[in-house]
Amino acid sequence: MSRKLRTFGIEAVAVLLSVAIFWVPLYFVFVNALKDSKEASELTIDWPSSIHLWSNVKEVVTARDFMLVRAFYNSAALTVLSIVVLVFVCAMAAFVMQRRQDRFTPWITFFVLAGLIIPPSIVPTIWVLDGIGLFKTMTGIVSVEVALGISFATLLYRNFMASIPREIDEAAIMDGCGGFRLFFGMILPLLQPVTATIVVTSSVTIFNDFTNPLYFFPGSKNATVQLTLYNFMSQFVSQYNLLFMNILLITIPPLLLFIFFNKKIVAGMTAGSVKG
Amino acid sequence: MNKVVKRTYSYYFLIPAAVIYLVIFILPTVMSFFFSMTRWTLAEWEFIGFQNFATFFQEQSLSIGFRNTFVYAVVTCGLKVVLGLLLGVFLTSGLKTKGYLRSVVFFPTLVSTIAVGIAFGMMMHPTQGLLNTALAAVGIPGPDWLGNVRIALLSVALVDVWKGVGFATVIYIAGIMSIPEEYSEALQIDGGNAFDKFWNIIVPLSRPATNAVIILAFIGGLRSFDLIWTMTKGGPGFATDLIASIIYKQYQAGFYGLSTAGNVILFLFVTLLVYPLTMYLNRKEVDL
Numbered sequence: 040m041s042r043k044l045r046t047f048g049i050e051a052v053a054v055l056l057s058v059a060i061f062w063v064p065l066y067f068v069f070v071n072a073l074k075d076s077k078e079a080s081e082l083t084i085d086w087p088s089s090i091h092l093w094s095n096v097k098e099v100v101t102a103r104d105f106m107l108v109r110a111f112y113n114s115a116a117l118t119v120l121s122i123v124v125l126v127f128v129c130a131m132a133a134f135v136m137q138r139r140q141d142r143f144t145p146w147i148t149f150f151v152l153a154g155l156i157i158p159p160s161i162v163p164t165i166w167v168l169d170g171i172g173l174f175k176t177m178t179g180i181v182s183v184e185v186a187l188g189i190s191f192a193t194l195l196y197r198n199f200m201a202s203i204p205r206e207i208d209e210a211a212i213m214d215g216c217g218g219f220r221l222f223f224g225m226i227l228p229l230l231q232p233v234t235a236t237i238v239v240t241s242s243v244t245i246f247n248d249f250t251n252p253l254y255f256f257p258g259s260k261n262a263t264v265q266l267t268l269y270n271f272m273s274q275f276v277s278q279y280n281l282l283f284m285n286i287l288l289i290t291i292p293p294l295l296l297f298i299f300f301n302k303k304i305v306a307g308m309t310a311g312s313v314k315g
Numbered sequence: 316m317n318k319v320v321k322r323t324y325s326y327y328f329l330i331p332a333a334v335i336y337l338v339i340f341i342l343p344t345v346m347s348f349f350f351s352m353t354r355w356t357l358a359e360w361e362f363i364g365f366q367n368f369a370t371f372f373q374e375q376s377l378s379i380g381f382r383n384t385f386v387y388a389v390v391t392c393g394l395k396v397v398l399g400l401l402l403g404v405f406l407t408s409g410l411k412t413k414g415y416l417r418s419v420v421f422f423p424t425l426v427s428t429i430a431v432g433i434a435f436g437m438m439m440h441p442t443q444g445l446l447n448t449a450l451a452a453v454g455i456p457g458p459d460w461l462g463n464v465r466i467a468l469l470s471v472a473l474v475d476v477w478k479g480v481g482f483a484t485v486i487y488i489a490g491i492m493s494i495p496e497e498y499s500e501a502l503q504i505d506g507g508n509a510f511d512k513f514w515n516i517i518v519p520l521s522r523p524a525t526n527a528v529i530i531l532a533f534i535g536g537l538r539s540f541d542l543i544w545t546m547t548k549g550g551p552g553f554a555t556d557l558i559a560s561i562i563y564k565q566y567q568a569g570f571y572g573l574s575t576a577g578n579v580i581l582f583l584f585v586t587l588l589v590y591p592l593t594m595y596l597n598r599k600e601v602d603l
Contacts, residue, residue, distance in 0.1 A: 050412050053405070057419045060477070067445060068434050082443040124335075132332035139324035147329070154340060156589055158538045160347035160578040161562060162571045166357055167343050186339035189332055208323070218323040247427040249541045254566070268429050269545065279437065286430040293425040301418055 068290075072283035079280035095284040102271070106259070107285070110267040113256075116177060117263060118246045121184040122238055125192050128185065129237070130230055133196030134222055138208070154190030159183075161254050168255060180256040184245050192237050199233040200226075239300050243293055264289040344582070351576035360572070367576035377577075380558040381584070383468055387543075387557060388536030390472045395483040395532045396525060398476065403487025403524075404517055417488070421481035428478065432545030435474045436461065461547055464554040471546050471555060475539065483528045490524025491517060526596040533592065537585050558584065 063084065071079045072095060074087040100107050136147055164183065165174060173179030203226065211221045249265040256263065262270070268285050275282045351367055353360035371377045402420060406413050423431065438445040439460035447457030460470040498516045507515070540559035543549065549556035549564065556564075558581045565574035 046410075050410055053410070053416060054412055057416055061419045061423065063445070064434055064438065067438060068430075082437055082440055082445065083448070084445060128332040128335065131328040135324045135326065135328040139320060150336075150341070154336070156534060156585060157340075157344060158559070158578065158581050158585060159340065160343045160575060160582070162355070162357075162566060162575050162578070163343035163346040163350055164339065166346070166350070167338065169357065171338070182335055182339050186335050189336050189340075193332065212319055212323055218325050218328070221323060222328070243425050247425075247429075249427070249429050249545075253563075265427055265429050268427070268433070272433060272545070282433065286433060290426055290430060293427070297418075297422060297425050301421075 068283050068286050071280060072287045074280045076278040076280050079283065080277065082279070091280065095280055096288070099271075099281050099284045099288065102274070102281070103259075106262060107264070107267055107288070109260070110262045110264045113177075113261060114246055114263045114265075117180060117184065117252075117256075118242050120177070120181045121188070121245050122241055124181065124185045125188050125241060126234055126237060129189055129192035130196050130227055130234070131222065132189075133193050133200055134226055136193070137197045137200035138205075151190050151193050154187070155194075159187060165255065175256060175258055175261060177256075180252060180261075183251050183255050184248065187251070188241055188244070192241065195233055195237060196230065199230060203229050235300075239296060243296065246292060347575050347578050347582070350572060351579040353572045355572040355575070356569075357571060363572070367573045368580070370573060371576055371580060376553045376556070377561055379553045380556050380561045380577075383555060384537055384557045384559075384581075384584070387468060387472055387475075387539065388533050390469065391475045391479070391536040391539075392529060392532040394472075394476045395480055396528050398480050399483025399487050399528055400518070400521070400525070402480065402484040403491050403521070404513060406484065407488055407491045417484075420484050423478045424481045426478070428541045429545050431474065431478050432542050435477075436546050439470060462551055464551050467547055467551060468555045471543055474546065475536075475542055478542075479532065479535070483532060486527050486531075487521060487524050490521040490527075494520045529596065530589065530593060534585065534589055537588065538581070 067084050070084055070086060071082070073090045073092055075089070075091050078087055136144065136151075168174040168179045168183075173182065207225060207229075208221060211225060216224070247265060248263075249269065252261070252263045252266055253269075256266075268282075268289055271282060271285050275285075350360065352362060352364055354363050355361075406417050406420070410416065439447075441447060441457070441459040441462060444457075444460075446460065450457040458466055461467050494516065498520065499512055502512055502516060538559060539557065540563065543555055543557055543560050544563065547555045549560045558577060562574050562577040562581065565571075565577060
């Protein structure tokens with residue numbers, strides 16, 4: 040009995056700590072997003088005396104000529120486009136990298152791995168993008184996100200490819216199937232579990248990315264949600280309620296993703312991150 | 316078969332990835348070595364040799380970035396390893412609430428860094444902030460978390476750990492769950508307790524997870540920018556300037572050559588620290 044009591048005690052303490060450490064900051068943001076600017080400036084976690092949910096939402100959304108709406112559109116487009124390209128491009132590369140072993144293979148692997156370590160060089164990238172006419176364009180920022188995501192996604196795909204039996208390939212080749220039909224018809228659908236992992240993790244990373252849009256996608260027309268939040272930080276300096284409302288609004292997409300894919304994210308992370 | 320292999324697994328499949336990777340990532344990296352030795356306006360450059368590097372090492376406001384970046388990476392990485400391991404062990408034991416706890420610990424990983432930075436910046440307000448109000452309630456005078464030159468860097472590092480520890484924990488959970496049951500059964504027969512199990516089984520056998528966490532967290536720490544930039548912008552003074560924030564400041568000021576030199580230094584800094592570290596960790600890894 041005392042043992043049971045002890046485990047119960049430990050669990051209770053753990054849950055209480057989790058509330059203090061992880062829920063209080065979230066609650067702090069939430070409750071202040073509902074206040075008027077005067078109450079929010081006190082920075083407390085008291086419940087608001089009157090709730091300003093809609094007026095705050097309206098003010099944040101309409102600020103600077105509906106900047107946030109445009110930002111949501113840009114961020115969504117950036118995320119979706121980047122992921123579509125990333126999935127096709129990396130799955131194809133991983134297919135050949137895992138199946139074909141020759142003297143180039145170690146070099147290719149080395150180059151791909153290097154991408155996980157090397158910090159991207161900022162101004163030369165701008166210079167290159169400018170040179171090919173892609174600086175400050177959606178295509179440009181999408182290629183940056185893809186280029187920086189290639190290493191991680193390709194390695195995940197390559198590890199997973201190893202678990203797809205070669206017999207499938209051989210049977211297809213016997214039937215006269217060429218490489219492209221083999222890949223798009225059979226291999227790509229079989230890669231679906233790891234594709235799901237990549238879609239979820241990369242979409243969070245790209246949607247939340249601040250640094251790359253800051254450098255490679257400047258201009259108010261091009262704002263992404265992270266940049267808007269950053270810019271509003273100075274604009275709403277005396278209106279914390281609007282700042283918190285903005286945080287709340289841009290946290291909704293990752294939150295939804297988390298709720299729907301919670302189990303999958305954790306499972307996929309573990310499959311990809313510790314591979315011997 | 317060889318001809319069939321070549322035809323089926325054609326290198327054409329690599330082309331799309333290779334083009335994007337080479338043009339947008341490798342080419343700028345190579346060019347950065349050249350441009351770091353120029354005075355540069357994007358349109359024109361003038362070759363000035365190692366002058367940018369000399370400036371970087373001589374000016375205190377720039378060279379402070381090395382120390383800060385190193386401290387920041389070591390502190391965040393160390394805390395993520397220790398807390399990630401402890402949480403991993405705790406969350407793989409037979410708790411009823413472990414599903415809930417795992418989700419809660421992991422959730423901050425998904426929230427935008429900017430949002431986290433802003434929220435914690437407010438909570439670390441010296442007089443009104445939640446943190447110091449709570450401390451005052453139990454009679455402890457809280458410090459000026461982000462305004463005190465001596466602790467500002469550590470304050471931001473703590474927030475980084477709050478946000479990133481969930482990822483380390485997940486890696487540890489996977490590592491610990493892959494340890495075969497027989498080891499702890501053998502230990503039980505020999506009369507070992509929970510601490511023996513932790514110290515003699517879990518710590519050595521979750522080594523691959525530890526290595527993954529160390530490498531990922533350390534590289535992440537060395538390269539981090541957005542949290543520092545949102546919370547302190549490198550201040551007070553230059554107390555929290557990291558190499559990455561110095562790169563941004565020089566870029567903003569239009570010193571493109573100097574900014575690129577910072578990039579090259581960061582590149583060398585990361586490689587020189589991470590490469591030997593990886594070698595060392597891989598050598599010590601044990602097989603299950």
